Amino acid sequence: MRLRIYLRLIAFAVLSIVSMSWTLNNIEKNMIDKNKDAKSMPVAKTGTEEIEFVYDSLALDARGLSHDAFEYAISGFHRLEQEGLLHNDSILTIIDFDQPSYRKRMYIIDVKNYKMLFNTWVAHGKNTGRETAENFSNTNASYKSSLGFYLTDATYHGSKGYSLKLQGLEPGLNTNAMRRAIVIHGASYVSQSFIDAQGYVGRSHGCPAVPTALTRPIIQTIKDGSCLFIYNKRYKPSNRFAMG
Numbered sequence: 001m002r003l004r005i006y007l008r009l010i011a012f013a014v015l016s017i018v019s020m021s022w023t024l025n026n027i028e029k030n031m032i033d034k035n036k037d038a039k040s041m042p043v044a045k046t047g048t049e050e051i052e053f054v055y056d057s058l059a060l061d062a063r064g065l066s067h068d069a070f071e072y073a074i075s076g077f078h079r080l081e082q083e084g085l086l087h088n089d090s091i092l093t094i095i096d097f098d099q100p101s102y103r104k105r106m107y108i109i110d111v112k113n114y115k116m117l118f119n120t121w122v123a124h125g126k127n128t129g130r131e132t133a134e135n136f137s138n139t140n141a142s143y144k145s146s147l148g149f150y151l152t153d154a155t156y157h158g159s160k161g162y163s164l165k166l167q168g169l170e171p172g173l174n175t176n177a178m179r180r181a182i183v184i185h186g187a188s189y190v191s192q193s194f195i196d197a198q199g200y201v202g203r204s205h206g207c208p209a210v211p212t213a214l215t216r217p218i219i220q221t222i223k224d225g226s227c228l229f230i231y232n233k234r235y236k237p238s239n240r241f242a243m244g
Contacts (some may be wrong), residue, residue, distance in 0.1 A: 015134040069096045069231035076149045076241045077227045087225030097133035097232040101201035123209040130202035138176045143205045146174035147235045150228040160185035164219045186215030
């Protein structure tokens, strides 16, 4: 009788040890899996760390985008985000008018997921310069481009086809954009064939015109309250977007 009880106690102890071992192994496996998942996910970054991480991970230097342009763009993006103005709050569009027009100087970035969505040509105004943008204006009928930060607005169908309105945010630089009808639209002169024939992209009346084939996908991506920034070394930010 005593032997039977003793054997039962031993069996119970063995089962308990096996059960505990199985539980610990599963806990350890779950912790390892969670750590793997965490490592595979983008890590939220802020400030200088974010600027350097995104700039390097997307090889923006090799794509021709200046570090200064990107730093201004990210800083302004976060300013608008803090003000609650970005309804399309993961998309940042940068146009780098320091580059000649035969280069792909428009960059549309998914900032939250660290992805380059579009990198293509974009036109500047015909009185802004020929192959390089040199003169800028906020004046009606100047046929010049305007620098600074914009919010993308509503879409419409106009004389240039499917187009996107832009709301200028910097007094003295671009706040007449709506009045001047400075919009994103497609244009046949923004193309490789035009570059091959002329050596540079055709020019607009001040609009950042894009390749015809990309017009709809670009507008659909950046419409309705995303941040757009047009840069040139002559850019002097308003107080609202000053860094430091």
